[in-house]
Amino acid sequence: MSVMIENLNWEEINPQLDALLEEYHGDKSALIEVLHKAQEIVGYLPEPVQEKIADGLNVSLSDVCSVISFYSHFSTKPKGKYHIALCLGTACYVKGAPDIVDRLEKELKLKSGDTTDDGLFSLEMVRCLGACGLGPVMTINGEVYGLLSPDKAVTTLKEITKA
Ligand code: FES
The missing domain is CATH 1.10.10 (Arc Repressor Mutant, subunit A)
Structure with missing residues (x-):
């Protein structure tokens, strides 16, 4: 630290x-x-x-x-190399965003608002990202990924970190 x-x-x-x-x-x-x-x-x-x-x-x-x-928005750790912002706005929420939060927290072994000890990943919950039609939506380092399911969120993350 x-x-x-x-x-x-x-x-x-x-x-x-x-x-x-x-x-x-x-x-x-x-x-x-x-x-x-x-x-x-x-x-x-x-x-x-x-x-x-x-x-x-x-x-x-x-x-x-x-x-x-x-407030989960505040963080005492720096953002990870891969910063994930998952939308919890209404449209994304009703389309299953909470299940994606659970899955990402388990997969990355971190809580929302936190950064992994190796500094690789950080996870943040955000309000509407303005892409409700694509919900559930997340961004990774500002890039938008939509129509997510828990599996698709994890697969997307793996593809990006492999690249
Ligand atoms: S509610 Fe998630 S992008 Fe609008």
Whole structure:
């Protein structure tokens, strides 16, 4: 984990986080919004970023940790080499997306919102990807794959990682 954190470009990240915290200047009620924006900047929310946000908004680190663990959208690990975003919007949900989540979690041995220890895969649940007619839909590194079943999701993943 520490190796992954060292790979971040703090010289670029720190000024952006400073500007973000300056914008919200101690506004505790903005915690969730700031976490969202910080995750957009850094890609995830490692401990040094959590500490900086806690300081900047004048909230406790444990409050920051609670919010991060409550919302599956937030991640404390970097995205995997293959980042899977599975749609749980209504159309995909009713067409069987929950079964695909279960299957992918079992296959990859990880929970939604997490990254495998080898850094290869990460799994995220997202809202409508705008391709409802193709539901259930997932993206892998931004590429859309639709009309999925649990088996097809796993096969797609295997084909991509083989390539
Ligand atoms: S609900 Fe999944 S793409 Fe729209």
